[in-house]
Amino acid sequence: MSNTLSETSNTTQRYTITAALPYTNGPIHIGHLAGVYVPADIYSRYLRLRGHDVAFICGSDEHGVAIPMKAKKEGVSPQEVIDKYHKIIKDSFEDFGISFDNYSRTSSQIHHQTASDFFKKLYDQGEFIEEVTEQLYDREAHQFLADRFVTGTCPRCGNEEAYGDQCESCGSSLNATDLINPKSTLTGSKPVLKETRHWFLPLDRYESFLRTWILEGHKNDWKPNVYGQVKSWIDEGLKPRAVTRDLDWGIPVPVAGAEGKVLYVWFDAPIGYISSTKEWAAREGKDWEPYWKDKNTKLVHFIGKDNIVFHCIIFPSMLNVHGDFILPENVPANEFLNLEGNKLSTSKNWAVWLHEYLEEFPDKQDVLRYALTANAPETKDNDFTWKDFQARNNNELVAIFGNFINRVVVLTNKYYEGIVPEPGTFTETDREVLGELKSFPEALGNSMERYRFREASQILMNVARLGNKYLADEEPWKVIKNDPERVKTIMYVALQIASALAVLSEPILPFTSEKLRKMLDQEGDQKLNWNELSTMETLLPAGKQINTATLLFTKIEDSEVAHQLQKLENTKKMNEAANKTVEPQKETATFEDFSKMDLRTGTILEAEKMPKANKLLILKVDTGIDTRTIVSGIAQSFKPEDIIGKKVTVLVNLAPRKLRGVMSEGMILMTENAEGKLVFVNPDEDGVTNGTVIS
């Protein structure tokens, strides 16, 4: 019997596997699971089964401006926010069977120390650029204001409630210093400009390192989506990036004169992988350093595609200039998962929340793991539907996997009172089937090691298919009538397949694997490991007493799917209702204010796309007064040829403004329909001539 496993994968290897730190401003949903935690867990479990030395590391990301923002909104302290979500997240991961060796949090003392030391070392090496800029400062609160903490009038659309980073009325992205009449949301006072010093990581200096390491070194072993994204960033030109913020929530900048400043959350978060490893090692009485410093250790980051730049460019640059650390071997980032055709959204509550799933589908962790793996967004965005979830369960887990185990165990109990029979002479078919069985560990392992978990889930199912086919072909229930001796061999072979399934299913279906091991009495020292599947002649020895059959999976009824769909439908309705809440009336305008605005009816004469812009159309409008050029950001709602001749309402005396080099003399009045599509505001009867005053 030849050992089909490759030599390299049989030698023990040290792995440090990280899963993106979840941000503690909301619970975990299926998008996070499919993209990061399920694949990372499958990979980690697989490597452990192969006997490798694995540190599977994660923790809560608890810094950043969004935490105090949320705290303020809910009227609680930032600490209460992070404690709440840290607990929800940690508990739901545990219930779900994500096998982290350590789940830490970035508010921990060990992390503060580690991140602080990391910064200090780079600072002492002179890696940072220091720069002084003017930022808005709240004199009453004695602190600088992050963009989100400033509101004011949007310079573009006049909305008086625009945030410092973005106007939610017109969608413009802004700088806080652009706002007219800025107001601090902390105290309501008017912020002033004040100089502040910050430290920047000069990414531009690391370009050649990144090009050599990734673009040349990982051209073939990194996923195309990851490689392409990285190349795109590098080719666009890297710029120095601020690694400090004026904020009172986070890790203080460990430098004299940096009071009131903290490390930028994206600087400290990935260091959390290191501190979490330290925490684990201390608890386990191990040395953490080889996991981060030994050249033979393989470091793998599991993340979603939104994190590519941080894990492929910024963090490796930090590790590299620090000097002591190894670089990631791979960053198998996944794309995004959608839910029933729409993007997942925490704020819109468009999600399947893990903690809710665990309550509503008790003891069905593996079903979700399987459904998310079989339909994982490995190469492109994918859609999760409850119908698919049901089909994966009923047609694959129940009908193929569960059914095979059930028939084998039921027959064994029926014919032999649960004792594994002594096989006779193997037929050609028996030998072929057993031979094929021995090839699965390698095939499955290959998929795992190439991060192709979707493929792995199908290969696993093929093991059960092999078993079902073997039983269908050999028909022991018929043979028992005239050749009971032969049936012993058949059942023995079928039991070997069941036994292999107990091991092979562990990475993807850990709960099922455990139940199956119990059923086959393969626990404790009876427990087989992955490598033995191909080398051992006998997986389940004759004479062994197994237990009676219990169902591994149960059907999911249409009513359960309907219930979940109804839940989402309700969310949609709630969102619609929320969108209907009309904006509050603005403060009173005098008649004089209104009469300043000169509104006229007009007609669009010409329309063309603004070159090199996505949203802009250049319009020629007959205003009755003249024919003038107006640049309007409506290109995503209308094609130029469709709006020629359209009657419109024009604000003609708006101060002219240059947009992308074209002078725009006026504004077309628009509103929006329920789908967010723009709609012209225009006279609804014909015969109104251009230039007619609107009053």
Place this chain on the structure above:
RNA sequence: GGCGAGGUAGCUCAGUUGGUUAGAGCGUCGGAUUCAUAACCCGGAGGCCACGGGUUCAAAUCCCGUCCUCGCUACCA
């Protein structure tokens, strides 16, 4: 607009150092079977491989152009 990723069967996806009739699972239709959660097993139908050019003896695969989806980025009522 720039850059990146994707566009293959009704659905979800494999498949590119170019090479015989393009694959899998699910769904569908038919057959067989009854040990098993009416499940399993066998077979059939179903594809101008987004579109248009080009290179080649040969293109899903390489080149050029176009369209669509997603992301980043620019820009924006």
